Amino acid sequence: MISLIIMVVWLGQFPQAHAEPIAIIVHPSNPVGSLSWGELARIYKGRDKKWKSGKPIVATNRPTDVEIRKKFYAYVLRAKPTQQFRPPGTPLPFKTRRLKSGKATKKFVSRIPNAIGYIHVRDVDKTVKVLRMGGYRPSETEYELK
Amino acid sequence: MxxxxxxxxxxxxxxxxxxxxxxxxxxxxxxxxxxxxxxxxxxxxxxxxxxxxxxxxxxxxxxxxxxxxxxxxxxxxFPQDSSDTVLSEKVEELESSIEILSTDLESVTQTLQDRVKLNLYATLEFEAFQHSKPVFDARNIELFADVTLNDRLRAFAEIEFERTAKTSSGTRQGEVEVEQGWLEFMINEYVKPRAGVILVPFGRFNLEHFDPVRDLTDRPIAMRRVIPVTWAEAGAGFTGSAFFGNAFMDTIFKNLSVEYQFFVMNGLTNAISDKGTRSARGAFGSDNNANKAFAGRIQTNLMEGVEVAGSGYMGTYDSNGHSIYGWNTDWKLYYGPVEFIGEYAWFDLEQGGLQSGSTTLMVPHHLHGGYIQANYHFWFDALNDSFLGRGFPSPTFTGVVRYGHARINDDNDTGTGANREKRLTLGLNYRPVENVVFKMEYQFNSTTNESLERGDNNGFITSVTGAF
Incomplete structure (x- = not known):
């Protein structure tokens, strides 16, 4: 028992790994305020190519070796970060806009009205709109993409 | 002194x-x-x-x-390195601005490209079968034109140059065929009317017939003899999709969606024999009867990795109103690197086809066939620096096993009894990138009565195909 307590105290002195939420962002003028994870997956698989307004969706992405893309693909698309998706009716894979950094993603989404992207919460500011995903905001504990 | x-x-x-x-x-x-x-x-x-x-x-x-x-x-x-920090921040900001500008430029370019997309794929095959000469086959070049006129109007064309040679007769003859050519007017995501030369929505394989998409070179027997892939008809109808996942957000059905296509068309003719339906594909400008055929397909993406679909076809195949009915089911199951795909189709024909009051044409009463296929995608990291892996972000090998068969009833020709052919294929392919693939496969074929495709001849096929 004592050894257990000692171990707990010993472990307690180390900072715990804190996973930062990944926010799904769109242009502030986009009327969409929330999506389900399934809808987001369909966008990034090239199955849904238009917003409900009829405007074409411009999906942004990050390089394949970046940690945030690995997390995004693993959780949202259930796939390796290098996987490509081919929508029905075409022999060509679906293309996304690849941006180098979270800052570039935020700036791109803030400029292109039909764009969607994913960035760390720390990179979010008022130039973009954060979507409620699966009913939760990134600040809520139930938010799943971390 | x-x-x-x-x-x-x-x-x-x-x-x-x-x-x-x-x-x-x-x-x-x-x-x-x-x-x-x-x-x-x-x-x-x-x-x-x-x-x-x-x-x-x-x-x-x-x-x-x-x-x-x-x-x-x-x-x-202001320490010594402060100027460096300021400079590096400036440089970073400048780089970011350049990146934004380039992405803006790319975006504008992409928007223009999105309006009119021109793509093609080409395939070269080599095959060596028992009792036949090995041969190279420059099989086809297919051109795609996808034009987005605005957010709701879209035109699409797929034109195949088969054997990529001139179309006149002789040893270098080829064929030019419009496999798709339609205009789509989107009302909303649920209803997108489409008219023109369309792919008949009868099974997944016909809709996804593109060489770079498939993992083996040869098409399954049933997908050539029972369903005449590539099967295109002149007609009109609509496509659409609906997403229901939001109603099942915290369940395994959170990705539930349905995609569908329904079309009216000229339909198959009476040129259906005990060799299959390939010759019965309708002309784009004429029909042998006044009755129009109907085809539809509904696919459900039940959950992540489970796609199941059902298709139907009905029409008359001759001028006397004799009917043909078709059913099809297809599926695609995938989990990680493993895929199980398959399809099965049936056609039933009402007997006694009488063509224009003259000769009684005998057609097979029943046609059916299908295939099941398992794919396993893999890669060896040890090959990353080899010529197979160097410079490619995600090269992949795929091991494939497929079994397929087709069975077509007799049409009272010289051969007697139903024609049946079975095929087991073992294959391996290599994709340096998703849309370029080098394939090789070995087929074990066996047939009963008349040969449908390869008879009893086993053989090796290899091909390279790429979409650009």
Missing amino acids: NTTQYSIATWIGGICLFITLSYAPVLAATDRSLSVDQRLQNLEEQLKRAKHHYKTELEALRKELKSLKNHENNTEK
């Missing part, structure tokens, strides 16, 4: 003595004229002047020191 020298020395000595004696009283008078007080006063004044001088100099030095200290303090506030 002689006399002369003595006299000169005497004169010099005398002169020196005279000079000394002449100035001596003056020097003595000067010392004597200053009192001790005056001398002290002089010294005090000299000391005061020296003090003042040094005081001034000290103050100047203090000021200089102070200014030096101030400078030093300022230097502490």
